[in-house]
Amino acid sequence: MFYDHLSVEDTKRWGYENALDIIALGFDPDLTNIFLDTEYIKTMYPTAIRAAKKINFSTIRAVFGFDNSNNIGSIFFTSIQTVPCFLESIQRKSNVPCLIPCGIDQDPHFRVTRDIAEGLGFMKPALVHAKLMPSLAGSEKMSTSTKGEDTVFMTDDEKTAKRKIMNAFTGGRVSVEEQRKEGGNPEVCAVYQYSLYYFEPDDEKLAELHADCRSGSILCGECKARLFEKVWKFLENHQEAREKAKDRIEEFFIRD
């Protein structure tokens, strides 16, 4: 990512924090390389330049909705973002197919990459998109204006995680009476979204939750408490693994 509002030092710190989460999730160090653009740029830069020569400002403007006021770092950044698609091919000196899993917000960079890949002698990368994590405030995407209260962080303690979930926006009615009668609306409910995306892998149980909400047989407080239990179970294990990851970080990082 190109972070306009963060210093190089801050992006580096965030990069390491994110790496701890990835390692804690159980990635195999023999199959995983993690790098920061700033630390791997000597390897990346020659290919980034080759890519940059194939991309003009018209394309960037159209793809990202940029105008003349955008800074030249953000304009150039797509060239850097293309490189991981080609690194394996370059290092093995043969054409290796590449699958990029990414947040859907990063898709435009790879659309551009697909357009230029063959001109550079590589295969087009394939993509799997992850939806952005829904906001506990009920909007589609987390917002910085809520100061982190609309999302549970991997590092939140039990009390904080509980507070955030208990304060989440739901599809509940204004009163218990109304909800028992009319039922809730899981489609707009942040708590239901968390279950749907992360915390209820069993489709049948999810359908049951959906029906119980619709029928008014489960109220928001109970639903939040159930979710919190699952979230905290995950976080407790994750945070333990994350602590251990701190000693293993060098098994994963590659640098120039």
Added chain:
Amino acid sequence: MFYDHLSVEDTKRWGYENALDIIALGFDPDLTNIFLDTEYIKTMYPTAIRAAKKINFSTIRAVFGFDNSNNIGSIFFTSIQTVPCFLESIQRKSNVPCLIPCGIDQDPHFRVTRDIAEGLGFMKPALVHAKLMPSLAGSEKMSTSTKGEDTVFMTDDEKTAKRKIMNAFTGGRVSVEEQRKEGGNPEVCAVYQYSLYYFEPDDEKLAELHADCRSGSILCGECKARLFEKVWKFLENHQEAREKAKDRIEEFFIRD
């Protein structure tokens, strides 16, 4: 420089060739660091990004006359070009004044650098401009369309250098008779420009040459022969020093 038409490998090769000339001219290795952007990018990149965030496309468009068809590498490149102005300050962790000697064509990058330097916490760089080497074909700048016949290269052999100088565009008249009567025009003469810029350090002798041309007492053939003598004397010594520089290149180069 950002070379749209050259591969990374070619720019690297040219960089080394230019370094040999710099070393051959007698630079002191204890006071001289030479680097290629591609080999020193890990050091440069964090500062380039900081600079990039302060420069928008409007500025680049106005300064370089770019439009939407320019590639994003050439748009970004000014950020890279700013970095040498700040490197010494960064490495010494204190503000060090910087003087950039450069061809006048590189000036726009440093104009932009001067605009953003203080916002990044550095002093504005000072500049000394070198004029571009005049063309032996009589135009102001060398052209690629003449395939190198309009300039003497540092690596040209005696025969080649002689041919190029003897074929140079001069300010001579159409016939000897006319030239003896009317005199030549040193202002438009490539041979005179070479003397003026490079091969006649003595102002009195230069004034004499100017007068002799104007009065018709010296003809172009003689003037070219005199120039060639000086050029070849320089080249012969330079090429010897250039050969020796090949063994000393590592005394000068810095890499990440």
